[in-house]
Amino acid sequence: MRGPFVIRRRGGRADLSPAPRRSGRGAARSLLAVGCGALPVLAFPAPGLWWRACLALVPWLLLIRSAPGARRAGLDGWFGGLGFMLAMHHWLLPSLHVFLLPLAALLGLLWLPWGWLVRALLGGTPSLPRAAVALLAVPSGWLLVELARSWEGLGGPWGLLGASQWQVPAALRLASVGGVxxxxxxxxxxxxAVVLLVASPGRRAVGVAGLAACALVVGTAAWGVPAPRESGTVRVGLVQPGVFGGPDGPEGRLARAEALTRSLAGQRLDLVVWGESGVGADPTGDPKLAARLTALSRAVGAPLLVNVDARGADRPGIYKSAVLVGPSGLTGDRYDKMRLVPFGEYIPARPLLGWVTSAGRAADEDRRRGSEPVVMxxxxxxxxxxxxxxxxxxCFESAFPDMSRRLTRDxxxxxxxxxxxxxxxxxxxxxxxxxxxxxxxxxxGRPVVHATLxxxxxxxxxxxxxxxxALGTDASAAVVRELPLSGTTTAYVRWGDWPLYGALVVVGAVCAAEGAGAFRTPAPARRGRRARTARA
Structure with missing residues (x-):
C-alpha cells in the first residue's frame, strides 16, 4: 500500500482509511501566499505607500509560521516570492508576455529556504531564546535572498525592500551607514517584531523589545548620523525630449534635444546631460555628427554628456556608451555600459533561449559590455x-550599490x-x-542626476x-539644477556591504544550531477529533 492513511477508532476497532485529499486547500493556500507576497510592492512608487513596508510582510510571515510542516512552509515562501516578483515586475508583461510567469517562479524559489527559516524560528510557540534569535535571523535570511537575486543574470537588485524608503530622511541616513x-x-x-507581538502572546516582551530596538536605530540615524558636509555647488542641465514616434522618431527626438539644450545657453552650466540612447550613431566615426554636437556644446557654454546606442566606429558590435563632448570637440572620455539588462539588452544562453525574441520584445542582438568604470x-x-x-x-546600473560606491572611491x-x-x-x-x-x-554622499529621454x-x-x-513622463523640457557638492566619505563608501556579511554569519550560525536540534518546531495542534497519520 502507498499513500497517507488515517487510523480511526470505530466501536473499539481500528479502521485504516485513506486520508482526505487536501489539494483544494493547498491550492487556496498557495494563492493566498501569492497575494501576501505581492503586498510589499505597494510601498514602492508609483503607489508610494512607504509606511506599508513596516507591516507588509506580516501576513506572509503569519501564513508561513502556521504551516503544518517544513515542506508547506517552503512552498509558502516560494509562492510568496512568486507573488512579489510578479507584482514588482508586472510592467514587463508587454515585453516578456507569458514568459514573465516562469521567470517569476524561478526567482520565487529563492524564498523557499526563507520559508523554512521563518517556520523554524516563529512556528508554534517560540521559546524566548528562539524568539530573540528570530529578530536577527529572519531579517538576515531576507537579506541573503536580496543578495542572491541581485546578481545581474537574475535581473539585478530591482525592488530591494529598503529602496521603498527613498523619501524617508532617517532611512537615507541609515543607507549612508550600511547601504540599502x-x-x-x-x-x-x-x-x-510585529508578528511576535501579535501571534505569540507569551512572547510579546520580545516583540516590544524588537520594536524598541528598531526605533532606537532609526532615532540614532535621524539625529546621530551627520549629514554630508557641503563643499561648493555644481550646475547641471537635464534635457528630456519626450516621446517621439513614427519613422522620424529618432531624428525628431535628436532635434528636440538640441532645441532644448540651446534654451539653456547663458546659464553658466557645468554640464548638460542627455538620456540613454539619445544619439543613434557613434560620433567618433561620424564627423558631421561630432561637429554638430561640438557646436551645440559651444553654443550652450558647457560640455554635453550624451549617450550613444550604436555600432562602434572602430570595433565590432553594439555598445551603449556615455560620451563627453566639449566646446572643442570630443574629449575622448567614454564609458561603455558594463551590466546589461537580461533579455532587454542580451539573451542569456541565446542558443537555448533565443526563441524568446519571437514571444516578446527581447533583444534581437546582444549588446557588448564595457570592461571598466570611468571617471570623467x-x-x-x-x-x-x-x-x-x-x-x-x-540605466539599469543605478540599481547596483557597488557601482556607485566604486565610482565614488575612484x-x-x-x-x-x-x-x-x-x-x-x-x-x-x-x-x-x-x-x-x-x-x-x-x-x-555625492549628488546624483537621473536624466531620461x-x-x-x-x-x-x-x-x-x-x-x-522631477520631470514626469508627460514632459518635454530642459531644467537646471544647482546641486550641493560634498567631499564626505560615508560609512558605506568606507566599509561597503557589511550588513550582508553579518547576515551570512547569523544565518550560518542558525543553520548550524538547527542541524544540532536547537530549534525544534512543533506542528500546529489539530482541532476536532484527534487522528494519527501513518504511511504504509
Missing part, C-alpha cells in the same frame, strides 16, 4: 573652482545616470527607477533628498 541593505534589514526586523574630468569654465569629476552610469564628485524607460510609459517603472538615485546619493528625470543632493521637482 541596512534599511531592508531594519524593515524586516520591524515586521518580525569636465572642462572648466575658466575662472573659479574646477567642476567635479563625473561618474557615469547607464574620485567622482557627481554621479550621472542616463536612462530610458520609454518602453514602459504609463507603468510604475519610470518612477521606481528615478527613486533609486536617491539611495545611491545617500549611500555615497521620456521621464522621470530628477536630481538629488548628497543626502539623498530631491532637489527641485
Amino acid at each position: 541593505w541596512l534599511v531592508s534589514l531594519l524593515l524586516v526586523a520591524v515586521n518580525t 574630468a569636465l572642462p572648466g569654465r575658466g575662472a573659479g573652482a574646477s567642476p567635479p569629476r563625473v561618474g557615469p552610469l547607464v 574620485g567622482a564628485g557627481l554621479l550621472v545616470v542616463q536612462s530610458s524607460t520609454s518602453t514602459f510609459q504609463g507603468s510604475w517603472a519610470p518612477a521606481q527607477h528615478a527613486s533609486l538615485a536617491a539611495l545611491r546619493a545617500a549611500e555615497t 521620456t521621464g522621470v528625470s530628477a536630481a538629488y543632493g548628497p543626502d539623498g533628498r530631491r532637489v527641485g521637482r
Whole structure:
C-alpha cells in the first residue's frame, strides 16, 4: 500500500482509511501566499505607500509560521516570492508576455529556504531564546535572498525592500551607514517584531523589545548620523525630449534635444546631460555628427554628456556608451555600459533561449559590455573652482550599490545616470527607477542626476533628498539644477556591504544550531477529533 492513511477508532476497532485529499486547500493556500507576497510592492512608487513596508510582510510571515510542516512552509515562501516578483515586475508583461510567469517562479524559489527559516524560528510557540534569535535571523535570511537575486543574470537588485524608503530622511541616513541593505534589514526586523507581538502572546516582551530596538536605530540615524558636509555647488542641465514616434522618431527626438539644450545657453552650466540612447550613431566615426554636437556644446557654454546606442566606429558590435563632448570637440572620455539588462539588452544562453525574441520584445542582438568604470574630468569654465569629476552610469546600473560606491572611491564628485524607460510609459517603472538615485546619493554622499529621454528625470543632493521637482513622463523640457557638492566619505563608501556579511554569519550560525536540534518546531495542534497519520 502507498499513500497517507488515517487510523480511526470505530466501536473499539481500528479502521485504516485513506486520508482526505487536501489539494483544494493547498491550492487556496498557495494563492493566498501569492497575494501576501505581492503586498510589499505597494510601498514602492508609483503607489508610494512607504509606511506599508513596516507591516507588509506580516501576513506572509503569519501564513508561513502556521504551516503544518517544513515542506508547506517552503512552498509558502516560494509562492510568496512568486507573488512579489510578479507584482514588482508586472510592467514587463508587454515585453516578456507569458514568459514573465516562469521567470517569476524561478526567482520565487529563492524564498523557499526563507520559508523554512521563518517556520523554524516563529512556528508554534517560540521559546524566548528562539524568539530573540528570530529578530536577527529572519531579517538576515531576507537579506541573503536580496543578495542572491541581485546578481545581474537574475535581473539585478530591482525592488530591494529598503529602496521603498527613498523619501524617508532617517532611512537615507541609515543607507549612508550600511547601504540599502541596512534599511531592508531594519524593515524586516520591524515586521518580525510585529508578528511576535501579535501571534505569540507569551512572547510579546520580545516583540516590544524588537520594536524598541528598531526605533532606537532609526532615532540614532535621524539625529546621530551627520549629514554630508557641503563643499561648493555644481550646475547641471537635464534635457528630456519626450516621446517621439513614427519613422522620424529618432531624428525628431535628436532635434528636440538640441532645441532644448540651446534654451539653456547663458546659464553658466557645468554640464548638460542627455538620456540613454539619445544619439543613434557613434560620433567618433561620424564627423558631421561630432561637429554638430561640438557646436551645440559651444553654443550652450558647457560640455554635453550624451549617450550613444550604436555600432562602434572602430570595433565590432553594439555598445551603449556615455560620451563627453566639449566646446572643442570630443574629449575622448567614454564609458561603455558594463551590466546589461537580461533579455532587454542580451539573451542569456541565446542558443537555448533565443526563441524568446519571437514571444516578446527581447533583444534581437546582444549588446557588448564595457570592461571598466570611468571617471570623467569636465572642462572648466575658466575662472573659479574646477567642476567635479563625473561618474557615469547607464540605466539599469543605478540599481547596483557597488557601482556607485566604486565610482565614488575612484574620485567622482557627481554621479550621472542616463536612462530610458520609454518602453514602459504609463507603468510604475519610470518612477521606481528615478527613486533609486536617491539611495545611491545617500549611500555615497555625492549628488546624483537621473536624466531620461521620456521621464522621470530628477536630481538629488548628497543626502539623498530631491532637489527641485522631477520631470514626469508627460514632459518635454530642459531644467537646471544647482546641486550641493560634498567631499564626505560615508560609512558605506568606507566599509561597503557589511550588513550582508553579518547576515551570512547569523544565518550560518542558525543553520548550524538547527542541524544540532536547537530549534525544534512543533506542528500546529489539530482541532476536532484527534487522528494519527501513518504511511504504509
